[in-house]
Amino acid sequence: MRTRLAITASAVAALLLSLLFVVQPAHAETGFEIRDGRLVDANGNDFVFRGVNHPHAWYTGETESFAEIADLGANSVRVVLSSGHRWTRTEAADLANVIAECKANKLICVLEVHDTTGYGEEGAAASLDQAVDYWIDMQDVLAGQEPYVLLNIGNEPWGNTNYQQWTGATTQAIDRLRDAGFDHTIVVDAPNWGQDWSFTMRDNARQIFQSDPAANLIFDVHMYGVYDTAAEIQSYLNFYVDAGLPIMVGEFGHNHSDGNPDEDAILATAEDLGIGYLGWSYSGNGGGVEYLDLVEDFNPDTLTSWGQRLFNGPNGIVETAETASVYDGSDPDPSPSPTPSPDPSPTPDPEAGCTAAYEVVNQWGGGFQGEVEVTADEDIDGWQVTWTFTNGQRITQAWNADVTSSGSAVTAVNKSYNGDLSAGQSTSFGFTGSHSGTNSAPVPTCTPRG
Structure with missing residues (x-):
């Protein structure tokens, strides 16, 4: 037109x-x-x-x-x-x-x-x-x-x-x-x-x-x-x-x-x-x-x-x-990256008040897109997710969370609109990052805030 x-x-x-x-x-x-x-x-x-x-x-x-x-x-x-x-x-x-x-x-x-x-x-x-x-x-x-x-x-x-x-x-x-x-x-x-x-x-x-x-x-x-x-x-x-x-x-x-x-x-x-x-x-x-x-x-x-x-x-x-x-279903979709994406990795502690699962949802030469799902095990007013990269990855952009890095350590804190979760409720945040070849999935930890 x-x-x-x-x-x-x-x-x-x-x-x-x-x-x-x-x-x-x-x-x-x-x-x-x-x-x-x-x-x-x-x-x-x-x-x-x-x-x-x-x-x-x-x-x-x-x-x-x-x-x-x-x-x-x-x-x-x-x-x-x-x-x-x-x-x-x-x-x-x-x-x-x-x-x-x-x-x-x-x-x-x-x-x-x-x-x-x-x-x-x-x-x-x-x-x-x-x-x-x-x-x-x-x-x-x-x-x-x-x-x-x-x-x-x-x-x-x-x-x-x-x-x-x-x-x-x-x-x-x-x-x-x-x-x-x-x-x-x-x-x-x-x-x-x-x-x-x-x-x-x-x-x-x-x-x-x-x-x-x-x-x-x-x-x-x-x-x-x-x-x-x-x-x-x-x-x-x-x-x-x-x-x-x-x-x-x-x-x-x-x-x-x-x-x-x-x-x-x-x-x-x-x-x-x-x-x-x-x-x-x-x-x-x-x-x-x-x-x-x-x-x-x-x-x-x-x-x-x-x-x-x-x-x-x-x-x-x-x-x-x-x-x-x-x-219609709940199975994960095929990975869009050239190499298979790692399976989501939940935190091992079900009593922590919330859990987090990390997944690489897309990957290309030198870059990748990640997503973390946060699930409340009980009613919470806010959450914080932390993890440590093991292959030198770096976050370049994030959404639906305030994400900061110190070296290989990453901390993500909820936004004002997605911190209040009822028991069993989930939300997610995403980010893009860089990698230099190996892109192993870290194990995130979720803790309630508020």
């Missing part, structure tokens, strides 16, 4: 994560896949996107929004990332945090490189080939996340100029990702600023799908002014369904500068056909399209009229969303 590109990164602030109660995803051996033209999750159950887009690359401090989006009823979120060609690059630690936020809030995560928007017409846009370079750079973070993450190669990867090149460039991008070892379901955006008014994606969809050796990709159309009648919406989406090809509506709005899309027909048709949709966008729009905000100023208590329609209206998110079945 061309006019929303005036959004800036002026609101980027220090990364803060909201209070999360630990949700362990169910164990899944494989990721999403396409069966008979439909998206199924790692347990073999149909999954239908009912969610929104989050402008993360421009507002990296708004990670609490993932919990808010889930609380509003969504089962999925499409996340704006940057390869660094047009906006500040989304680095590995930040990407790992995004994935952790999605999983902690039972959201299926569609990750997209936004720098490709309008390539061929927008001079600053990155190519799909450059987007693939970014994904390969992030491969260590993404490995093992196939049951929870889909890769949207690049957002709206062609404008209205030279869009005929889209087919060859898309095929090459898919080939490169598969050759690099990616097993994720791939999401393919349409040309023409995502709206495919030329039917380039529609008419080449079967060729593109058959070119994927994994046969594991889904097409993504963005519905704005081109789709201002129910007949146009139904015709476009039914083409894919009738052909047995997977399709989703990765962006749409209730209004736009290029025309007034029929959002009621988009929602009704998607529900009737059982295909996914993700509305644009949670908050932070600028450049004259502020009316596309679903909430005002990232405040979930102030839904806009568009937000009320999408979340609470007929065929909307609250009425139709179902949580992915991979989140």
